[in-house]
Amino acid sequence: MIRDIPSGIHTYLVRQLPVPTAFFNRQLEVVYASDSWIAIFGSLGKSVLGSTVKELAPNAPKRWMDILENCLEGVTGQKGTERVFGPDNQEIWYEYANSPWFDENENIIGAIVQVTDVTQRVRKELEYEKTRILLEANAELALIGSWEYDVERDSLKWSDMTRQIHEVPLHYTPTLESAIHFYKEGYSRNTITQKVYLAIDTGQSWSEKLQLITAEGREIWVVASGKPLYKGGKYIGLVGTLQDVTEITLSEQKITESERLLSTVVDNLPLNVYIKDLESRKTLVNKSECAYMGVTEPSELIGKSDFDLYDARMAQVSRDEDLYVMNNGKSILGKETLSVRKDGSTTYFLSSKIPLLDASNQIYGLLGVSLDITDLKNKENELRDLIDVTSRQNAKLLNFAHIVSHNLRSHSANFSMLLELLAAEEDPEEARRIVRMLTGASDNLMEALENLQEVVALNASTEIRMTPVNLRGAVSRAEDQLAAFLGANQACLHNDIPAELTITAVPAYMENILENFITNAVKYRHPERTPEIRLSARKAGGKIELSIADNGLGIDLDMYGDKLFGMYKTFHKHPDAKGIGLYIVKNQIEAMQAKILTCSEVDQGTTFKIYFNDAV
Amino acid sequence: MMQFDSICVIDDDPIVVFGIRKMLQGAFPDATFTSYENGKVALDHLSAAVASASPLPRHILLDINMPIMDGWQFLDAFIRLPITEPMDITIITSSIDPADLQQWETFRGLTHHRLEFRNKPIKKEDLIAIVRAA
Structure with missing residues (x-):
């Protein structure tokens, strides 16, 4: 077919x-x-x-x-x-x-x-479907709901998520008025009302973070956004979204509060606190640290390393510490450090450096905490000085007690012994001899008392008047004073002191000190040499060092070093050795805040070095 | 080592040496007196005596505060000398410093020599008793 x-x-x-x-x-x-x-x-x-x-x-x-x-x-x-x-x-x-x-x-x-x-x-259909599914999933995850308002029918449609945010049943039908009523009275409701009418009137869209009270009565934070819809230039309604940001907002608030608490604590601690990154650049500094560095704003220090803030040597010391802490992950705790600022001012710190670890336990920098202990340190030094002074005074006191107990006692013991002998003596010739001895003992006692008086006067004078003294001039005057004595002993004195050196001293003390050392050098001369005394001076570490060198007998310092300047200590068999000269000299030197050092070799000679305060 | 009646005074004060000799002469008319003005001189002589096996003094009367070498420095060296017979040494000092008494105690524990301690002024009877006791 x-x-x-x-x-x-x-x-x-x-x-x-x-x-x-x-x-x-x-x-x-x-x-x-x-x-x-x-x-x-x-x-x-x-x-x-x-x-x-x-x-x-x-x-x-x-x-x-x-x-x-x-x-x-x-x-x-x-x-x-x-x-x-x-x-x-x-x-x-x-x-x-x-x-x-x-x-x-x-x-x-x-x-x-x-x-x-x-x-x-x-x-297109598949794409649309995919987009819809993704959107729904996103909305659910981000807690974003949507809504649409149709002005012609005066109907407001909420998405399921929007209903969920409002905690209303899924069949709930809102109106524009009831929706606005969910916003918290006051700022939130006023704002949303104003925004909605503004959008309708002028076409302006909005997005605001507002508070909303749900049907269950919970207060939540939302971001409400919306914009007008037009069709063929004619306003037909509104469309928008609603996002629940309560959790985000609350955690933000908590973070803000914690941060504020932390920065309040850190800022107001009476400690210098800073954080450094791996390159030792400061990433956080507190108020104390700013004040110490002499800046008003932390931003002036942030990003700077110690090399920008201190001199290179100080900075390197600090950087080495930082590297130790960051490379080994070990803290430096309570280390006493001396910080010198660029202007030269110094501060003692008790400082700690603690490595900082990130979430994966990697070191990302360090936390530094320093306590200014300058005042404490100064007090400690003052105290130490005081202890020094006290123990020196105590030593002098003991020495003095020793003089009284030994020296005066030995004189009185002699009197008592000689008197006992005299009383029992029948031979007039022998009796006269004893009386001569008594007279000698009496003279010795008088001399001892005079020496004591000198020592007491020296130690009792609380105020000594120090004036600038030209060292070369002082030596010249001593040389003039002793000219006859030096000549008689064929001693030769070399005054090698530079003319410009001037010390702070008590002129009378200086005279006594120089005369003592010069006469001692001659007194304890070597039997095979003519005495030579060389005086020289130089600046040394902020002080002026006076050297008095002789070619005499020398002193065995191992044996007598601790007694050299003690009272009534003599080391040479010499009729004039009384053991008082150096004792007084030492006291005078100390009274002028100077120091003395002794170098000596037996049979070679002795050098005394005295460190005076520079008058310049 | 043979001892004879000899008394040794180590003191830098000639008055003390004179006094001690005067006080003891009557009680020990046969005694020989030697004196040294400091520890160093005494030690040099006594060391030489030990080395040459010469007689050592029967009693040493020792002052503490002396120039060059004081009584303690002397004792420190003397007790090291090879002397087997215990000797009598009496410290006679004007010091009433407790540190010196302490030193005496210490030295007593270190040596077999008989150490005594007396303060100046010493009475004639006391001095004679000490020297005789030995």
């Missing part, structure tokens, strides 16, 4: 159909096909007409085959969408419509198939 259908006009009409269309006979062979159909299926390189469905679409799903079979049975209006893969394996979606093909006698003679390429539409 199919063969009977004429081609000609039918064929012509069918070929021009815009929708790809094919007519199948009952054997499912193509009888007619539009050009557009052929364009799709004709790429197989053989004639479309006369081919079977299986030949045209070998992969055609069974479902479609069933549908075609159904068409032949008279089932109409069957549609479907199928995915097929094109020659380049690209995805193509076809929507097809199948209907039975009737002849004029209403007999089903085949099936008519129309296909439409709906790939673009399907893709």
Whole structure:
């Protein structure tokens, strides 16, 4: 029967159909096909007409085959969408419509198939679906709800998430007024009201962080955003989102509060606190540290290292400490350090450096804490000085007690012994001898008392008047005074002192000191040499060092070093050795805040070095 | 080592040396007196005597405060001398410093010599008793 259908006009009409269309006979062979159909299926390189469905679409799903079979049975209006893969394996979606093909006698003679390429539409639908799912997921995660207001119908639609945020049941229907009423009275409600009307009036969109009270009565923070919708330039409603930011806001508030607490504590600690990065640059400083560095704003110190703030030597010491702490992960705790600022002022610190670890236990810097202990340190030094003075005074007192106990006692013991002997003496000649001895003992006692008086006077004078004394001049005067004595002993004195050196001293003490050392040098001369005394001086460490060197007997310092300047200590068998001169000299030197050092070698000579305060 | 009646006074004060000799002469008319003006001189002589096996004094009367070498420095060196026979040494000093008494105690524990301690002024009877007791 199919063969009977004429081609000609039918064929012509069918070929021009815009929708790809094919007519199948009952054997499912193509009888007619539009050009557009052929364009799709004709790429197989053989004639479309006369081919079977299986030949045209070998992969055609069974479902479609069933549908075609159904068409032949008279089932109409069957549609479907199928995915097929094109020659380049690209995805193509076809929507097809199948209907039975009737002849004029209403007999089903085949099936008519129309296909439409709906790939673009399907893709868009899929994309839309994906987007919707993603949006929903995001909204849920970010707690973002949406809403839409239709002005014409005066209806407000909330998304499920928006309802959830308001803690209302899912069937709840809000109105614009009730929605606004959820906002907390006062700032939040005023703001939202104003924003909504502003949007309606002027088309301005909004986004505000506001407080909202849920149906359950909970106070929450939300970011409410919205903008007006227009269609053809005509305002038709509003659309917007609502995000629950309570947790974020609260944790932000907590962080802010903690930070504020921490910075208040750190800033107001009476300690210098700083944080340094791995390059020893300051990343945080507190008020005390700013005040110490003499700046008003932490920003003046941030990013700077010790090399910017201190001299290079100080900075290197500090950097070495930093590196020790950061490389070893060990703290330096309570170390006493002396900090010298660029202006030269010094501060004693009790400082600690503690390594800072990040979340993965990597050291990223250090925390420094320093306590200014300058006052404490100064007090300690004052105390130490006081102890020194006290122990020196105590030693003098003991010495004095010793003089009284030993020296005066020895004189009185002599008197008592001689008197006892005198009383029992019958020989007048011997008695006269004893009386001569008594007289001598009496003279000795007088001298001892005079010496004591001198010592007492020296120690009792609380105020001594120090004046600048030219050292070379003082030595010259002593030389003049002793000229006769030096000449008689053929002693030679060399005054090598530079003319410009001037010390702070008591002139009378200086005279006595110089005369004592010079006469001692001559008194304890070496029997095989003529005495030579060389006086020289130089500046040394802020002091003036006076050297008095002789070529005399020398003193065995190992044996007598501790007694050299003691009272009534003599080390040479010499009739004039009384052991008082050096004792007084030492006291005078100390009274002038000077110090004395002794170097001596037996048979070679002795050098005394006295360190005076420079008058300049 | 043979001893004979010899008394040695070590003191830098000639008055003391004179007095001691005068007080003892009556009680010990046969005694020989030697005196040294400081520890160093005494030590030099006594060391030489020990070295040459010469007789040593029967009794040493020792002052403490002397120039060059004081009584304690002398004792410190003297007790090291190789003298087997215990000797009598009496310290006679005007010092009432407790440190000196302490030193005496210390030296007593260090030596086999008999050490006595007396303060000046010393009475004639006391001095004679000490020297005789030995």
